Amino acid sequence: MKRLLDIVLAGAGLIALAPFLLLVALAILLESGRPVFFRQQRVGRGGATFGLYKFRSMVPNAAAIGPYFTTGDDPRITRIGRFIRRTSIDELPQLLNVILGDMSLVGPRPDVPAQRSLYTEADWAERCSVRPGITGLAQARLRSEATPEQRLALDLRYVREQSLWLDLQVLWWTLGRLSGKGSN
Numbered sequence: 001m002k003r004l005l006d007i008v009l010a011g012a013g014l015i016a017l018a019p020f021l022l023l024v025a026l027a028i029l030l031e032s033g034r035p036v037f038f039r040q041q042r043v044g045r046g047g048a049t050f051g052l053y054k055f056r057s058m059v060p061n062a063a064a065i066g067p068y069f070t071t072g073d074d075p076r077i078t079r080i081g082r083f084i085r086r087t088s089i090d091e092l093p094q095l096l097n098v099i100l101g102d103m104s105l106v107g108p109r110p111d112v113p114a115q116r117s118l119y120t121e122a123d124w125a126e127r128c129s130v131r132p133g134i135t136g137l138a139q140a141r142l143r144s145e146a147t148p149e150q151r152l153a154l155d156l157r158y159v160r161e162q163s164l165w166l167d168l169q170v171l172w173w174t175l176g177r178l179s180g181k182g183s184n
Contacts, residue, residue, distance in 0.1 A: 001164055002104065002164060002167065003101075003104075005105070005164070005167070006098050006104050006105050007098070007099060009105055010095040010096075010098035010099050010105065011099060013092075013095050014095050014096070014099070017092060017095075021092060021093075024055055024080075024084065024089055024092075025037075025055070027080050028055060028056055028078075028080055028081075031078055031079060031080045032056075032059060032060065032078050032080075033060065034060070035056060035060065036055065036056060037053055037054065037055060037056060037093060038053070038054045038055070038056040038057070038058070039051040039052065039053055039054075040052050040054070040112065041112065041113060042110035042111065042112060042113075042132065043110055043111050043112070043113055043115075043116070043128060043132075044102055044103065044110055044128070044131060044132050045128060045129070045130060045131045045132070046128060046129075047124075047125075047128045049113060050097070050102040050103075050110075051102075052094060052097060052102070052103075052110060053093035053094055053096055053097055054090045054091060054093055054094065055084055055089065055090045055092070055093060056081070057077055057078060057080070057081030057082075057084055057085050057090045058070075058074075058076040058077050058078060058081055059076050059078060062076040087178070088178060091134055094134045095134070097134075098134065101131075102131070102132075103131055103132050103133060103134060104130070104131040104132070104133045104134075104167075105133060105134055105135065105167065105171065106133040106134075106135055106136060106158075106166075106167040106170045106171060107130050107131050107132045107133030107136055107158065107162075108127050108130070108132055108133065108136050108138075108155035108158060108159070109132060109133065109135075109136050109138070109139065109155075110132035118148065119152070123152060123156065126156055126159055126160075127152075127155050127156065127159065129159060130158075130159055130162065135170060135171070135174040136154070136155060136158055136170065137154040137155065137157060137158040137166075137170055138150065138151040138154035138155055139174060139177070140169075140170045140171075140173035140174045140177060141154060141173065142154070143177050158170075
C-alpha cells in the first residue's frame with residue numbers, strides 16, 4: 001500500500017508541479033547556466049547507492065571546491081539556490097526518485113556514503129532497512145534544527161513504528177513546517 005501511495009502522490013505531484021518546476025529550472029539556467037539538476041550518490045534501502053536528484057543550488061563545480069556538507073554562509077550557494085534551499089524547492093526532483101523506487105515520500109533522509117562512519121553497525125543497518133524518504137520524522141518535527149542525535153533517534157523511531165498512518169502524519173507535519181505553521 002505504501003508503494004502505491006508513493007507512486008500515485010509522486011506522479012500527481014510531478015504533473016501538478018510541472019509548470020512550476022520548469023520555471024525553477026529556467027531561473028537556475030538563467031542565473032548560473034547548466035546543469036540545472038544535481039545528481040549525488042546517496043545510500044538507500046539495504047545500503048545500496050543511487051543517484052539522488054535535486055535542483056542545483058550551488059555553483060556548477062561545487063563538489064570540486066568544497067566538502068559534501070554546507071554551512072549557512074557557504075559561498076558556493078547561488079542566489080536562487082538560497083531561496084530554493086530555504087523553501088525545500090530544491091528537493092522536488094526527488095519525486096522522480098520516488099517513481100523510480102529509490103526513495104519513498106516518507107522515510108529517513110538518505111545519507112551520502114561518507115556519513116556511514118557516523119553510525120554504529122546496528123543503527124546503520126536499521127536505518128537502511130527501509131527506503132529513504134523525501135521527508136522524514138526528523139524533518140517534519142525539527143526540520144534542520146535537529147542535532148545528529150535527535151535525527152538518528154527520530155529516524156530509528158520511524159523505522160520501528162512505520163505505518164501508513166504515520167506516513168500521512170509526517171506528510172501533514174511537513175506541509176505545516178513548509179507553510180510556516182510549525183509541526184503540531
